[in-house]
Amino acid sequence: MSKPVAVTQDNFDKVVLKSDKPVLVDFWAEWCGPCRMVAPIVDELAGEYEGKIDFAKVNVDENQKIAAQYSIMSIPTLMIFKEGKPQSNIVGFRPKSELKRSLDEVLG
Amino acid sequence: MPDLDKDYDVIIIGGGPAGLSAGIYAARDRLKTVLVEMGMVGGQIANAERVDNYPGYPDGVGGVELGELMHAQAMKYGLETLMDEVTGVELREGRKVVKTAGGELSARALIIASGSERQKLNVSGEDRFTGRGVSFCATCDAAFFVDKTVAVVGGGNAAITEALHLTKFASRVIVIHRRDQLRATRIMQERAFANRKIEFLWNAVVDEVLGDDFVRSLRLRRLTTDDHFSLDVDGVFVSIGFRPNTRFLKNFVSVDAAGAIITNNRMETGLSGVFAAGDIRHESVRQVIAAAGDGAIAAIRAEEYIAGHD
Incomplete structure (x- = not known):
């Protein structure tokens, strides 16, 4: 089962922007309780959408440049990138079924 | 993983302090118990950087950490945890059936501890700027x-x-x-x-x-x-208060004007074998210790209910 990849400023371009698949990026931080609540759901989705959508995690504390570039002001934020551009922006805790709807929409 | 074919003694909806405390009591009482939580356990305390008024922690304890500790304690006694979203609840031949996005569970007793969520302002611009300030x-x-x-x-x-x-x-x-x-x-x-x-x-x-x-x-x-x-x-x-998470219950149990569940001091709702605990209750003081106390009472009364119906 595939797991979300931890992404940093050094490989964000390669892993997220240049990916040939849509990528869900989970913006999170250690101090954020709801981020920890979202994490196991993102882990499960990574398994269920393996091969169709890639999953990445950005620690906003360690990668403030990426967070600033995408104007993250609230976490957890889940952003779905397609062909290098954010397609969908989900702020705060959401149940799994709702996240699946967003992912299915991006897959069309 | 919870056994979907088997029937449970107790289903607990919600993995905050009320649900986890009910889980500790029920599982320790050897009741076959499953707790359904849609994210990670902890509930609203996961939002608290530190909890300073829970007894036994003179220097305070992290909110997330306290949730994890309660969960570990319940797991030690055999509580099962299912990560799923509850979509509805109904009675079927006296059994309590909980419908989730992934299937159905049933049990002899049900403890509703699904807590509350932040009340919004409900003013123009609020949704548009969520995550943008x-x-x-x-x-x-x-x-x-x-x-x-x-x-x-x-x-x-x-x-x-x-x-x-x-x-x-x-x-x-x-x-x-x-x-x-x-x-x-x-x-x-x-x-x-x-x-x-x-x-x-x-x-x-x-x-x-x-x-x-x-x-x-x-x-x-x-x-x-x-x-x-x-x-x-x-x-x-x-930060203008909280709203009980009772929408999935529809008209299953009696709620007050704010949507909070009405119980007596045994945590009994109007439905036999259905209990409520924690922030979801009418006039809850919304404190970790009160939620934990509610959970313990609900589990003890659930055990009595099951024993009385054997």
């Missing part, structure tokens, strides 16, 4: 407002805790409260009044959140005079 979690988002001006809406313990936390990052924190005094406890008030970064706007409510790509200002209304005025801010943290 409007926030419902200061511990999560304070770090994005270094040297900025932020507003906190509310006057209870949660609001004042958030205002104090924000002073570590923001340059100016303005508490907007609809009354002329705080509801927060004395110790919280003292800390807030002593903090030079915190200012207060009394008798005022937010009518609109304004901005371009991000929040730039609030349109406020002074309740004493009914006149409007504007306040420039970079962010607004909403």
Whole structure:
């Protein structure tokens, strides 16, 4: 089962922007309780959408440049990138079924 | 993984302190018990950087950590945990059936401990700017407002805790409260009044959140005079209370005007074998220890109910 990849400023371009698949990026931080609540759901989705959508995690504390570039002001934020551009922006805790709807929409 | 084919003695909906405490008691009583939680366990305390008033922790304990500890304790006694979203509840031949996104579970007794979520302002601009300056979690988002001006809406313990936390990052924190005094406890008030970064706007409510790509200002209304005025801010943290998570219950049990479940002091709802515990209850004091107490009572009464129906 595939797991979300931890992404940093050094490989964000390669892993997220240049990916040939849509990528869900989970913006999170250690101090954020709801981020920890979202994490196991993102882990499960990574398994269920393996091969169709890639999953990445950005620690906003360690990668403030990426967070600033995408104007993250609230976490957890889940952003779905397609062909290098954010397609969908989900702020705060959401149940799994709702996240699946967003992912299915991006897959069309 | 919970065994979907097997029937349970007890199903607990919600993995906050009430549900986890019920889980500790029920599982320790050798009842076959499953707890359904849609995210990670912990509930609202996961939003608390530190819990300072739970007995046994004189130096406080992290909110997430306390949730994890309670979960570990319940797991030790055999509690099963299912990560799924409850979509409905019904009675079928006396059994309590819980429908989830992934299937169905049934049990002899049901403990509803699905807690509460943040109340929104329900004003124009709030949804549009959520994640763009409007926030419902200061511990999560304070770090994005270094040297900025932020507003906190509310006057209870949660609001004042958030205002104090924000002073570590923001340059100016303005508490907007609809009354002329705080509801927060004395110790919280003292800390807030002593903090030079915190200012207060009394008798005022937010009518609109304004901005371009991000929040730039609030349109406020002074309740004493009914006149409007504007306040420039970079962010607004909403902390005006909580709303019980009872929508999935529809008309299953009796609720009050706010949607909270009505129980007696045995945690019994009007339906035999169906209990409620924690913040979801009518007139809950919304404290970890009270939720834990509710959970223990619900589990003990559930055990009695099951024993009486054997």
